[in-house]
Amino acid sequence: MLDAQGLRKSYGPVLALDAVDLTVEKGDLTAVLGPSGCGKTTLLRCVAGFERVDAGTVTLDGRAVAAAGTHVPPHRRHVTVVPQEGALFPHFSVRDNVGYGLDRSARRGGRVDEVLALVGLDGYADRMPHQLSGGQQQRVAVARALAPRPPLVLLDEPFSALDATLRTDLRRDIRAALRADGATAILVTHDQGEALSMADHIAVMRAGRIVQHGQSNQVYEDPADPWIAEFVGEAMLLPATIANATTVDTALGRLPLRGAAGAAGRVRVLLRPEQLSPTDGDLAEVTRHEYHGHDTLLGLRLADGTPLLARVMGQRTPPVGASIGLDVLGAVRAYGDA
Numbered sequence: 001m002l003d004a005q006g007l008r009k010s011y012g013p014v015l016a017l018d019a020v021d022l023t024v025e026k027g028d029l030t031a032v033l034g035p036s037g038c039g040k041t042t043l044l045r046c047v048a049g050f051e052r053v054d055a056g057t058v059t060l061d062g063r064a065v066a067a068a069g070t071h072v073p074p075h076r077r078h079v080t081v082v083p084q085e086g087a088l089f090p091h092f093s094v095r096d097n098v099g100y101g102l103d104r105s106a107r108r109g110g111r112v113d114e115v116l117a118l119v120g121l122d123g124y125a126d127r128m129p130h131q132l133s134g135g136q137q138q139r140v141a142v143a144r145a146l147a148p149r150p151p152l153v154l155l156d157e158p159f160s161a162l163d164a165t166l167r168t169d170l171r172r173d174i175r176a177a178l179r180a181d182g183a184t185a186i187l188v189t190h191d192q193g194e195a196l197s198m199a200d201h202i203a204v205m206r207a208g209r210i211v212q213h214g215q216s217n218q219v220y221e222d223p224a225d226p227w228i229a230e231f232v233g234e235a236m237l238l239p240a241t242i243a244n245a246t247t248v249d250t251a252l253g254r255l256p257l258r259g260a261a262g263a264a265g266r267v268r269v270l271l272r273p274e275q276l277s278p279t280d281g282d283l284a285e286v287t288r289h290e291y292h293g294h295d296t297l298l299g300l301r302l303a304d305g306t307p308l309l310a311r312v313m314g315q316r317t318p319p320v321g322a323s324i325g326l327d328v329l330g331a332v333r334a335y336g337d338a
């Protein structure tokens with residue numbers, strides 16, 4: 001549905017996009033995930049047509065909308081945007097906000113009620129925006145973006161102004177609404193949890209480039225480099241020595257490698273806290289607890305001083321000061337830049 005190739009965009013001396021490629025299949029929700037200032041919003045604006053690209057092409061549903069000598073303006077790209085805060089028309093009812101971009105036959109055909117139901121706002125059509133909570137306003141903004149069945153919906157940090165509890169429900173409901181409507185969407189976020197819980201695919205962006213693009217679980221389990229590993233979740237990078245093609249020696253013993261060993265010799269391996277499971281033994285000392293309700297992060301220290309984290313469920317939490325052994329679950333990814 002979207003094929004962007006070699007996008008470049010500078011603002012004076014700042015290179016905001018540096019040869020960005022991004023493809024999104026029909027019906028897919030792709031998160032563009034990256035830290036502040038990496039170019040996410042610029043990428044959205046180039047796709048939507050609010051910015052002209054300096055180089056590269058954007059093809060939407062088979063049609064070139066940006067290329068050398070071509071710049072199709074935003075209203076002719078038919079892409080819709082859900083901004084950070086809904087930007088609803090304050091003097092229009094919910095129905096009129098959602099129906100704004102629709103022709104008369106679509107409005108009469110019940111599309112407004114259909115998309116309001118999809119976002120969980122059955123019965124709200126006659127309210128005014130100021131009679132809605134922040135979360136409900138964002139739901140209306142999503143309904144409005146879905147209503148004309150655009151080729152692509154762009155969600156620009158749509159939940160960032162909402163509190164944490166509300167965000168969780170909204171993510172789930174908006175993901176379900178996009179899916180039920182068969183929409184193709186890009187979600188821009190700097191929130192790893194949001195990207196992982198909502199998106200089918202994640203494109204990780206750093207300093208104007210997409211540094212990894214894959215299925216969400218792949219990006220989390222098999223990050224392309226240590227920076228991505230640390231950016232998408234809690235990561236420990238443990239010094240290790242390649243033992244053979246399939247295993248590596250670490251302070252936690254010999255561990256199976258995920259993928260090929262690559263370079264021989266000294267490496268670092270990626271461990272996630274949920275891969276470490278406490279057992280009987282005296283490999284590590286528990287130094288602290290970080291309680292999260294559904295689980296606890298244990299701060300650990302190995303005999304050589306190496307700090308580690310293990311994520312455990314409540315009933316198995318060893319106390320601070322305890323000596324424990326550690327089982328490592330699953331394989332580890334090695335990085336050759338030790």
Ligand SMILES: Nc1ncnc2c1ncn2[C@@H]1O[C@H](COP(=O)(O)OP(=O)(O)OP(=O)(O)O)[C@@H](O)[C@H]1O
Pocket residue numbers: 011012014015016034035036037038039040041042043190
């Ligand atoms: N209109 C502009 N003029 C000058 N520089 C800009 C402009 N818009 C963006 N930039 C710069 O381009 C770079 C990328 O900005 P962009 O807003 O795309 O990042 P972002 O990843 O969306 O950040 P955030 O998450 O903070 O919104 C930044 O260095 C930013 O300062």
